[in-house]
Amino acid sequence: MRTKIRGICCVAVILCFILGPCIGFYRYCSMAARASCISAQGQIAKNLESTLNLLKVISEEPWMLPEDIPYQEKAERLDHYNEIWGYQMIRTVDTYGGVYRADHEEAVSNLNSREYIQNLWVTNEPQITDVFLAGADGKTLNYTVAVAVAGDAGNNGAVFAAIYDSEVRRALSAQPMHTILLGKKQQCMSGNDESLLGVNLESRLEGKKIFGEKLESVLLRVKNDDSGTIWFLDGFVPTCYAFRNVGLDSGWTILTSASYVDAAGELMPVIIISVTGILLSFAYFYIGKRTDSKMSGNTI
16 A cells, blocks of 8 residues: 555656646747747837838938939939948839939839839838849849838839848847748748748648647738747647737748757756656655565565
8 A cells, every 4th residue: 555655656746747847848938939039020120110111201302203303313312321321222213113223324124013013003002022032143132112202103103122131130040049031921031041941831830730720720820910829749849939920011920939959958957857856756666665565575
């Protein structure tokens, strides 16, 4: 009877030593993923909002109207904004989609075929693009923010600014947990792992055991909710995704991952204590059982 009671007590103690770290891992992963997600979202949203606000101010300048000054002169003035505010490319666009630079009297390129310009002509609402390849080498990743001049792109043209992916990646890589930026189609647009670029969230979660919901539900939550978490098994490792929408009608989402493997390094003292406790519990049960056996033998 004594052995049975001792065994029950040992099992209870072992369960405590197992459940304690598991709960600690769960809380750590959730908090770490959310903290990195919030930090990255704040930095990227601030950068995006400041760009949008600057373009709105520029778009209301009288000299941005088509009939005021030549587009080449508009481009010269915008170059001063580039220098003052640290942008590499703020450009003016005429009503035909032509883009101007200070060193060219004529348009140097035309954006009329771009989807975001077409949307701007129709809606006159600010446009924020997903990442795309640009630059003379066709290898530079950037994002574009475009605003209608005086609220009427069709009659007055537009002004746009480029946000380079290096700025976005800097904010993402500064986070302690692995953090990426998703686009409007939930595809990876930026992050430290270039192999993930273009891979969408559905592909990353497909075939994995998601806790508490189906894949379709997860994708809808990420699309519609401001923030949340997703728990799933990556192989045999419990992993937490935290997501947070950037806002400003960008369609962008920050996604951060934290797994039990990530937490192991931070919670190593807890793991050592738990393993030691489990071993001591087994030792106590074994020694107690042998002692009871000897006592029973002596009694006989």
